[in-house]
Amino acid sequence: DQQVKQNSPSLSVQEGRISILNCDYTNSMFDYFLWYKKYPAEGPTFLISISSIKDKNEDGRFTVFLNKSAKHLSLHIVPSQPGDSAVYFCAASATNAGNMLTFGGGTRLMVKP
């Protein structure tokens, strides 16, 4: 049973527009959430994170929103750039469960010039 789900395997966006990547989780014990970006033939790169005590965290073009009641988080990229084309993984951890990361299945983002 997948505890972290990314229901959209792929997303295509025009350059300059907003990209919204979604992630749902089922484990209410998760209290920390992260987004990773992965290019082909490279390891995942940490992008941005959010604690469950917050509902928004922003870093430049990247903003993560957390809706705890809906067990949903999203990553907004604005404006999207062709270099943002990659696979994005959502991950979650629970402080009382050793803080190990549980990853979602990933969403492939394609930003068209």
Next chain:
Amino acid sequence: DTEVTQTPKHLVMGMTNKKSLKCEQHMGHRAMYWYKQKAKKPPELMFVYSYEKLSINESVPSRFSPECPNSSLLNLHLHALQPEDSALYLCASSQDRGFSIYGYTFGSGTRLTVV
């Protein structure tokens, strides 16, 4: 140095071979991890080392044998693998076991093909 270095980048091995994957970091991180990633799937945790001691083994078959010679190095010894073990093997590190607000630092992975 803010990298995790994995060698080799690609490895093809027969089912009777013995090989090792290597991982190195010089960030002073005290936790290191092995993940396995199959195509179009998320990374799956295999092993966690914390302060050079094995702290988590996610029911990984004994044909995979991890080793942490020191705080900067992590090896994964492979023996008698099966074709279904073909995958991208990722090494990661973090300041301490579990999450860091900066996330884990991943290496580029070793693409393993078992023939």
